Amino acid sequence: MSETLKGACLCGQVEYEVRDPEALGYCHCTRCQRWTGSNLAGVVVARENFTFTSGEELVHTYESEFAPRNFCSNCGSSIYDDLGDKFFVAAGLMRELDLEPSFHLQVAYKPSWEVIGGDAPQFAENPPA
Numbered sequence: 001m002s003e004t005l006k007g008a009c010l011c012g013q014v015e016y017e018v019r020d021p022e023a024l025g026y027c028h029c030t031r032c033q034r035w036t037g038s039n040l041a042g043v044v045v046a047r048e049n050f051t052f053t054s055g056e057e058l059v060h061t062y063e064s065e066f067a068p069r070n071f072c073s074n075c076g077s078s079i080y081d082d083l084g085d086k087f088f089v090a091a092g093l094m095r096e097l098d099l100e101p102s103f104h105l106q107v108a109y110k111p112s113w114e115v116i117g118g119d120a121p122q123f124a125e126n127p128p129a
């Protein structure tokens, strides 16, 4: 898939582009719940395919135990979770995104009030390698 998506945070000062998005899925872990308020719907993107086009100086990083969390320091929008070779980019910031969800991770940790719909495979933790 060769495609470029644009994303912008809530205040609009941070903008970025993502090339060749690989997959859309959800992480239901407790870290994502605390970071976003619920689950994190994210797009898997190779690190080199993510580029800030404005406001990069506003992006702050929270160094969490596993993956550093990058967010807009002005409005608080979650931007991406840094997984090393890949970024997990918050899906709600990219208005033209039209991928179908293809996975749910860390489902064992979702809150009781969250109901997962759709047909995407659900993994208790991470998918088998």
Ligand SMILES: [Zn+2]
Residues within 6 Å of the ligand: 009, 010, 011, 012, 013, 014, 072, 073, 074, 075, 076, 077
């Ligand atoms: Zn912002």
Ligand SMILES: [Zn+2]
Residues within 6 Å of the ligand: 027, 028, 029, 030, 031, 032, 033, 040, 106
């Ligand atoms: Zn998570």
